[in-house]
Amino acid sequence: MTRFAQRSGFRTGVGLLALVLAGVSAGAAQADTLTEALVQAYLTNPTLESSRAQQRANDENVPIAKAAGRPNANVTGTYTEFVERSANAFTTPERVVSAQAQLGVPIYSGGGVKNQIKAAKIRVAAGQADLRGVESSLFNQVVAAYMDVIQNQAIVGLNRSNVAALNTNLQATGDRFQIGDLTRTDVAQSQSRLALAQGDLRTAEANLAGARETYIQLVGKAPIDLQPPPPLPNLPASADEAVSYALDSNPDLLGARERVKAAERDIDVAGAGRLPTVSLFANGSYNNYLNTLASGVAGVSQTDRQGQVGAQLSLPLFQGGRPAALRRQAQQNASATMETEIATERSVIAQVRSAYQSYLAASELIALNQTAVDAAALSLEGVQAENSVGNRTILDILNAEQERLRAQVQLVIARRNAYVAGFSLLAAMGRAEARDLNLDGGALYDPNVNYKRVRGKFFDFDDDPTPVARSTRTVDTPVQGADIPAADQPPPAIQPGAAGTGVSAPVGAQKPAGAIGATRP
Numbered sequence: 001m002t003r004f005a006q007r008s009g010f011r012t013g014v015g016l017l018a019l020v021l022a023g024v025s026a027g028a029a030q031a032d033t034l035t036e037a038l039v040q041a042y043l044t045n046p047t048l049e050s051s052r053a054q055q056r057a058n059d060e061n062v063p064i065a066k067a068a069g070r071p072n073a074n075v076t077g078t079y080t081e082f083v084e085r086s087a088n089a090f091t092t093p094e095r096v097v098s099a100q101a102q103l104g105v106p107i108y109s110g111g112g113v114k115n116q117i118k119a120a121k122i123r124v125a126a127g128q129a130d131l132r133g134v135e136s137s138l139f140n141q142v143v144a145a146y147m148d149v150i151q152n153q154a155i156v157g158l159n160r161s162n163v164a165a166l167n168t169n170l171q172a173t174g175d176r177f178q179i180g181d182l183t184r185t186d187v188a189q190s191q192s193r194l195a196l197a198q199g200d201l202r203t204a205e206a207n208l209a210g211a212r213e214t215y216i217q218l219v220g221k222a223p224i225d226l227q228p229p230p231p232l233p234n235l236p237a238s239a240d241e242a243v244s245y246a247l248d249s250n251p252d253l254l255g256a257r258e259r260v261k262a263a264e265r266d267i268d269v270a271g272a273g274r275l276p277t278v279s280l281f282a283n284g285s286y287n288n289y290l291n292t293l294a295s296g297v298a299g300v301s302q303t304d305r306q307g308q309v310g311a312q313l314s315l316p317l318f319q320g321g322r323p324a325a326l327r328r329q330a331q332q333n334a335s336a337t338m339e340t341e342i343a344t345e346r347s348v349i350a351q352v353r354s355a356y357q358s359y360l361a362a363s364e365l366i367a368l369n370q371t372a373v374d375a376a377a378l379s380l381e382g383v384q385a386e387n388s389v390g391n392r393t394i395l396d397i398l399n400a401e402q403e404r405l406r407a408q409v410q411l412v413i414a415r416r417n418a419y420v421a422g423f424s425l426l427a428a429m430g431r432a433e434a435r436d437l438n439l440d441g442g443a444l445y446d447p448n449v450n451y452k453r454v455r456g457k458f459f460d461f462d463d464d465p466t467p468v469a470r471s472t473r474t475v476d477t478p479v480q481g482a483d484i485p486a487a488d489q490p491p492p493a494i495q496p497g498a499a500g501t502g503v504s505a506p507v508g509a510q511k512p513a514g515a516i517g518a519t520r521p
Contacts, residue, residue: 046471061120069113094292110275119265126258132251151416152208159201205482212480249430256341263334270330273323355425362418369411376404
């Protein structure tokens with residue numbers, strides 16, 4: 001494996017996530033950071049490994065196509081025992097050993113072989129683009145799973161804090177009811193809210209366990225103390241800029257374009273079936289009658305040899321319309337790939353624009369939800385103070401606590417959505433792949449290495465080693481629960497970037513629209 005060359009433009013200098021990782025091993029690395037999670041998935045994910053193997057299989061179509069234009073030779077040996085001979089055939093042998101050798105050299109095949117080779121090479125390029133797409137999709141899923149764990153962990157902490165607060169409130173309400181300060185209705189309201197909060201907590205715990213299991217499925221190990229992710233650099237300044245880059249770099253679109261080129265070559269391959277072919281040939285045979293030919297007759301040789309060389313011209317005159325049907329079929333297949341390219345282009349444009357708007361909206365929601373959190377905390381303090389002098393009811397306090405919890409949860413969700421939307425935008429632009437990661441000290445998988453290794457092979461017994469699975473299994477990982485570090489228990493009113501959220505605000509969250517993140521160098 002070799003390092004991918006750095007692309008020019010705004011990837012120069014800074015990697016997508018400024019990932020600097022030296023000596024990370026597939027088995028020993030712990031995915032405590034987003035960097036390590038992405039590298040772990042890159043090294044051990046079975047979906048990615050399967051796609052790499054499929055691409056290596058696709059590489060073999062080039063030597064397979066070349067084989068049709070190379071010489072072919074074969075040798076046949078035969079032993080024959082004549083168990084019953086004609087009574088009138090005095091020279092018939094009793095047995096014979098024969099050997100035949102044939103050599104064929106194709107000279108001209110109507111352009112079929114040449115275009116098959118070109119189509120195979122183009123499909124290798126298309127497959128490499130598809131592999132880039134798989135890498136991008138995997139990284140996008142890993143980022144979403146990473147952020148889901150952090151988000152659900154924060155929500156569990158918030159709900160546990162809320163349950164604890166409501167439990168304390170219920171005890172205080174019960175005490176005041178005992179001395180006649182409150183009614184049974186107040187106690188019932190507190191009990192109802194506590195039961196609902198406990199149900200919400202149980203749901204949040206189940207969501208956290210599910211998010212952790214999804215993380216294990218993608219990364220290959222259980223999440224341990226996930227840290228806030230780094231900012232996303234080099235986000236586009238406008239949707240048009242994002243679309244422009246995606247049209248040049250999105251791997252799905254590049255793959256679709258390559259398949260159009262390959263389909264056009266298939267038309268020429270199909271048309272070659274009605275053109276003449278020219279080949280050279282050489283045949284030789286040897287027979288040994290083992291001293292049983294014309295027994296007793298002097299001067300008869302017990303062996304004979306024959307050899308022929310020549311050239312063959314084959315000119316098809318009529319094949320029942322099959323060549324024309326094959327060419328028309330190839331033309332329609334090419335038409336289908338052209339339409340697929342346009343459909344892919346539409347999808348990419350829609351995806352990029354949608355991701356851009358989602359990122360903008362989520363980034364703005366962070367500021368709005370932070371304002372809501374601050375206001376809800378202040379409101380709760382005021383309601384509690386007013387209740388102490390008899391101006392507010394217990395229900396008012398419960399409502400204020402519920403409003404604060406909702407604002408806190410929405411802030412956590414907004415931060416998660418902003419980061420995932422930003423990364424999805426980069427992925428749709430073709431900037432969230434392995435070659436975009438700045439892995440200093442780490443070798444990246446280069447599909448060209450295998451292609452260059454096999455494209456010129458011609459020996460019939462040049463096999464590869466027996467295949468073995470490279471990805472890691474997860475059967476030994478523990479069943480995930482809802483335990484969270486003590487540091488993730490939020491304070492009564494969470495602040496931006498506090499441990500309760502676990503999510504760093506994306507670059508540009510406090511910037512006006514059109515100036516998101518870093519700009520292209």
